[in-house]
Amino acid sequence: MCTVCGCSSGPKIDGQTHAHSHAHTHEHSHGDLTHAHPHAHNHSHDHDHTHGDHDHAHSHGSDHDHDHHHYGQGAAGVSVPGLSQARLIQIETDILSKNNAYAASNRRVLAALDAFAVNLVSSPGSGKTTLLCRTIEALGDQPLAVIEGDQQTSNDADRIRATGARAVQVNTGKGCHLDGHMVGHAMDDLRLAPQSLLFIENVGNLVCPAAFDLGEDAKVAILSVTEGEDKPLKYPDMFTAAKLAILNKIDLAPHCDADLDAYEANLKRINPNITVLRVSARTGEGMGAWLDWLRAGLASKARP
Amino acid sequence: MHEMSLAEGIRQIIDTQAAAHGFARVTTLRLEIGRFAGVEKPALEFALDVVLRGSSAEGAGVEMIDLPGRALCYDCGEVVEIADRLDPCPLCGSGKIMPQGGDEMRIKDMEVI
Numbered sequence: 445m446c447t448v449c450g451c452s453s454g455p456k457i458d459g460q461t462h463a464h465s466h467a468h469t470h471e472h473s474h475g476d477l478t479h480a481h482p483h484a485h486n487h488s489h490d491h492d493h494t495h496g497d498h499d500h501a502h503s504h505g506s507d508h509d510h511d512h513h514h515y516g517q518g519a520a521g522v523s524v525p526g527l528s529q530a531r532l533i534q535i536e537t538d539i540l541s542k543n544n545a546y547a548a549s550n551r552r553v554l555a556a557l558d559a560f561a562v563n564l565v566s567s568p569g570s571g572k573t574t575l576l577c578r579t580i581e582a583l584g585d586q587p588l589a590v591i592e593g594d595q596q597t598s599n600d601a602d603r604i605r606a607t608g609a610r611a612v613q614v615n616t617g618k619g620c621h622l623d624g625h626m627v628g629h630a631m632d633d634l635r636l637a638p639q640s641l642l643f644i645e646n647v648g649n650l651v652c653p654a655a656f657d658l659g660e661d662a663k664v665a666i667l668s669v670t671e672g673e674d675k676p677l678k679y680p681d682m683f684t685a686a687k688l689a690i691l692n693k694i695d696l697a698p699h700c701d702a703d704l705d706a707y708e709a710n711l712k713r714i715n716p717n718i719t720v721l722r723v724s725a726r727t728g729e730g731m732g733a734w735l736d737w738l739r740a741g742l743a744s745k746a747r748p
Numbered sequence: 749m750h751e752m753s754l755a756e757g758i759r760q761i762i763d764t765q766a767a768a769h770g771f772a773r774v775t776t777l778r779l780e781i782g783r784f785a786g787v788e789k790p791a792l793e794f795a796l797d798v799v800l801r802g803s804s805a806e807g808a809g810v811e812m813i814d815l816p817g818r819a820l821c822y823d824c825g826e827v828v829e830i831a832d833r834l835d836p837c838p839l840c841g842s843g844k845i846m847p848q849g850g851d852e853m854r855i856k857d858m859e860v861i
Contacts, residue, residue, distance in 0.1 A: 530775060530859050530860070530861050531771075531860055531861075532857055532858070532859050533769055533857060533858050533860055534856075535854075535857055535858065536854060536855070536856060537761050537854060537855050538853065538854050539757045539761070539779075539854060539855060540754075540757060540853060542757060542760060543757070619753075621750065623753075651786065652750045655750075655785075677834060680833040680834070681784070681833075684833070684846075684847055713834075713843055713844075714833065715846065716844045717846065
């Protein structure tokens, strides 16, 4: 599954080398995508053009048997009048099945290491990287590693490495989310130690990452108090998919009239099962509960 | 959301099926899309039009079948159908409901020649 949505540049892991690793994503999708994209971008004329041609070809070629041309863009000139070879193939396949297979493979690797992985999701600017830096500092000797997803730059991985932790940056190009395949390669690079915590910082986006399983044990949604109490209602998919919500930057709450109870009520309305923690990565308030949650998650992965 | 990626996934599945079943053309493609799948159907149609060019499904008719959204009500314990994630339970009016289905995105079947 190539995750590019509306672009031609593919993902990069730490800016390079991983070209080869993506040879297979790209062998199906990328080759096509680079073709597809110029179309998508120039759609105003390109698309109209082909559409015109299409409709023409279509009315010439298959005027006679129209049974499956529901959207005026049916199979142009493919059916042979008088010869019905049509057959129905039952597929019942999940469109994201390829991604789900990569995610399942990542999950097996994590299980074999008794490692606990969290997928940190939020809007851009909610404080994910700062929270992670503070978390890593507070965890001390705990084995851990970080996968940083952003469209461009290695700034976030550089910030994480400054704490001494191992980090791999995945640049998605113009892609809007990480996928199971990218994370699998990043995990290969990280060579996780047994009983590690793996933090996957997704691309800042409250929509797309909700649908893409990376093999993580939990999605953790981070919401800062400056974002508006109704944000969980506006972006319900992500908050439904998350097990834990961190209400971050609570030190700012008095300055922006944020109603923390209203945030929490809206989160619970969208997802009655969600756990909510109030945290300030800057002052350290609430960090203890977050660290306890992580340690409990890690303990739950340990095999007898 | 990422309809272009979904279209790519659909094309990969079609390519695999074409190799397995040896058909020349897909004439109709039927998709099942849950109400809560986050899929914008016109955007997916547009993406498919672009992505399927050059494949065995170029120009195929695309039918999208809506699947309902279902949720478990934590107060009355029933599984109910809801149209919107923010809807209350239609039976008891409770707001404490957890979606349990409706996020499906599947290729159901296709007609081929």
